[in-house]
Amino acid sequence: MRRILLFWLPLMVGAVLLRAAPNTLDIYYIDVEGGAATLIVTPAGESLLVDFGWRRADNRDAKRIYEVATRQAGLKKIDYALTTHFHMDHVGGLPALAKMIPIGKFLDHGDRVEAGGGADAENWAAYQKLATPGERVSLKPGDRIPLKGVDVVVVASDGEVIPTPINGGGPxxxxxxxxxxxxxxxxxxxxSAGFLLSFGTFQFLDLGDLTWNKENELACPQNRLGKIDLLQVTHHxxxxxxxxxxxxxxxxxxxxxxxxxLKGGTSVVYDTVKKSPGIEAIWQVHRALQADQAHNTAEPMTANLEPEAQCRGHWLKVSVESDGKYTVTNSRNGFSKTYTAR
Ligand SMILES: [Zn+2]
Ligand SMILES: [Zn+2]
Known part of the structure; x- marks a missing residue:
């Protein structure tokens, strides 16, 4: 009897550890090789998945998202799937993912504005088939994505930005x-549809691929976003x-x-972020292979070091506690660091 108990004990402890820690807000940066896929899971277990990587014959990105969503986050469905904009590195993986896991509502900025053909046009056609009128919501600045226990405000969408400062922003x-x-x-x-997420004192900003002049509208003459804790560096x-x-x-x-x-992580943006007042840490989904060591963060804080062909697709996870402490973990090496939201 005693032997049986000892045998089972580690398995039981393992099962407890595997279950998603309660009361944390978890954000996963899933590697989709220069696209975006950010999975947010609230303390109540609701989920918002932002962007889905590329469409590929081998469904690489959809599979990577599915693995993290089901095995790491323990999800059985995605409540909200937000396509920040209709470029192939963001929406391409969605149709394949939708075959793997149920999706509640499809959120976007409104209809695609580009007229070109090719993969972007095919992805847009596939999106319209998937996001049927009853399940599709096009967002406007000021709208809220109704996740319980967190506040998610849309701050940019369809070329418009939130008209007045929020979150203590101002001149x-x-x-x-x-x-x-x-x-x-x-x-x-x-x-790009972008949002500011608040959970207690913690704030996270994801603006998709919003470009320079729109960032300027969010900043000048009034900083309309106030101060934030975690930034998903815009546009890779x-x-x-x-x-x-x-x-x-x-x-x-x-x-x-x-x-x-070989995409994003440019030295000029790295310098801008590194010079930002109060910045404490930079993490990267990939080492930027075209940049020198001075324009890459430390190796332990980089999820993937190799070129795409050898890449194993390691992810980064941010786990936020209700007291504002948040821990970033690198799935490649288990390296983690804890910060306190300001
Ligand atoms: Zn992109
Ligand atoms: Zn990779």
Whole structure:
């Protein structure tokens, strides 16, 4: 009898540890090789999945998302699937994923604005078949995504940004004085649906691939977003985005680049984030192979080090407690660090 008990004990402990820790808000950065896939699971177990990687014959990205959603997060369905915009690195993996796991509501910025053909057009056609009128919600700035226990406010969508400051935002004169603009961006990127998520004192910002001039609208003359704790570096850290007047005003404490081995994670954006007042840490989904060591974070804080062909698709996880403490963990090496939201 005693021997049997001893044999089962580790299994029982293991089962308890495997179950998602209660009362934390969990955010997973799933590696989709230079696309985006951010899974948010609330303390109540509701889920918001933001973007879905690429469409591929082998369903690599949909499978990676499915693995994390079911095995790590213990989900049986995705409550809200938000497509920030209709580019192939964001919406491509959604139809395959929808065959693997049920999806509640489909959220987006409104209809695709680009007229081109090819994979983007095919993805848009597939999206319309999937997101039927009763299950599709197009968001406007100021809308809320109704997850219980957290507050998720849409701050940009379809080229519009939230009209008045929230979250203690206000005048941003010093940073707006010399603020630069870039050429107007007529693409889907500028239409990205982005949101600010608050959980107690913790705040997380995900703006999809929102481009420079829209970031500027969020920052000048008023910083409409206040200060945040965790930033998903916009547009994978490509230099079409990353306006300093915006990043230095929101003052992220921790920044995560969802870059690919050869996409995003540009040195200029890395420098902008690194110089941001109050920044404590930078994490990356991939080492930026085209950048030097000074423009990459430390190896333990990088989920994937190899080129895409060898990449195993390790993820990063942010687990937020109700007291504002949050821990970032690298699934490749188990390395983690805890921060306290300000
Ligand atoms: Zn993208
Ligand atoms: Zn990878």
């Amino acid at each position: 941003n004169e010093a940073l707006c004085k010399d603020a630069k603009l870039k050429e107007a961006d007529p693409t889907e990127n500028a239409r 850290g490509m230099d079409m985005s990353g306006a300093p007047q915006h990043i230095w005003a929101i003052r992220p404490q921790v920044a995560i680049f969802n870059n690919g081995p």
